[in-house]
Amino acid sequence: MIRAYTTILAGLALGLVLTAGTARADSSIRVENAWARATPASAKTGAIYLTITNTGTAPDTLESASSPAAAKVELHEMSMDNGVMKMRPVPTITIAPGQSLVLKPNGYHLMLIGLKAPLKEGETVPVTVTFAHAGQQQATASVAKIGAMHAGDSSAAAPGMAKPGRSSDMPGMPGMQH
Numbered sequence: 716m717i718r719a720y721t722t723i724l725a726g727l728a729l730g731l732v733l734t735a736g737t738a739r740a741d742s743s744i745r746v747e748n749a750w751a752r753a754t755p756a757s758a759k760t761g762a763i764y765l766t767i768t769n770t771g772t773a774p775d776t777l778e779s780a781s782s783p784a785a786a787k788v789e790l791h792e793m794s795m796d797n798g799v800m801k802m803r804p805v806p807t808i809t810i811a812p813g814q815s816l817v818l819k820p821n822g823y824h825l826m827l828i829g830l831k832a833p834l835k836e837g838e839t840v841p842v843t844v845t846f847a848h849a850g851q852q853q854a855t856a857s858v859a860k861i862g863a864m865h866a867g868d869s870s871a872a873a874p875g876m877a878k879p880g881r882s883s884d885m886p887g888m889p890g891m892q893h
């Protein structure tokens with residue numbers, strides 16, 4: 716009886732150690748500057764952008780993402796295909812040690828599929844990104860205006876203000892919002 720008790724306690728202790736191990740965020744991956752674009756009322760898809768920095772000495776790989784705001788989240792990349800900008804799912808995104816990868820419009824993005832509600836400017840969207848080594852990392856994306864090219868781009872911008880990023884809008888991508 717005492718022996719069984721000891722085994723249970725040992726099991727509990729082991730469980731605690733394992734839980735602590737997975738909960739401790741690996742400090743070699745930093746996820747920052749998460750943001751999203753507001754979506755039109757009827758939109759079923761959206762995009763989240765963020766910056767991933769690998770401060771460690773080994774590569775790490777972004778394997779998946781999820782958000783309560785959408786049924787699923789895919790890793791997407793935009794690239795030129797025969798002069799036309801297209802997006803496609805990618806299985807993983809690897810970040811080399813010492814590198815920062817910026818997910819941004821016309822590049823990599825987290826594609827929200829099956830939006831539960833439109834993303835409204837000024838709101839925030841929680842997102843979880845999962846890495847091969849660093850495990851799960853949480854981020855909160857702030858929602859910028861529809862078509863924003865960078866974080867904090869709001870429709871309340873002063874009149875006559877320059878619109879940064881406008882020149883980087885790609886031609887030949889009607890209907891593409893990511």
Ligand SMILES: [Cu+2]
Binds near residue numbers: 762791792826893
């Ligand atoms: Cu996409």
